[in-house]
Amino acid sequence: MTLTTKLKQGDKPSKEQLKRIDRAAKMPVVHDKDSPVYTPEQLAHLYLESKKLNKKQTVGIRLNQKTIEQYKSMGKGYTGIMAAVLDYAINHPEMLKKAL
16 A cells, blocks of 8 residues: 655654655565566666766856746756746647747
């Protein structure tokens, strides 16, 4: 059985949630066809492949000053927000149509 709970940023888990986490941490890991045991070599290969998938490339773009100021006002991590907005737009054609 799987139990999930979502917490809002800054919220702390309840005592009951902490108890469930402690119980789950003490349970044995059960390997099956969906979660096989990997050799160290296989894990290393998976790690390298995942790094390739998540590799980001630095690009230079020209933005107007107001746009830059608005993003910077969001604080630390504003470039990540910019990337998320671009990712969202490219995956939602209606957004691109509005921008063109």
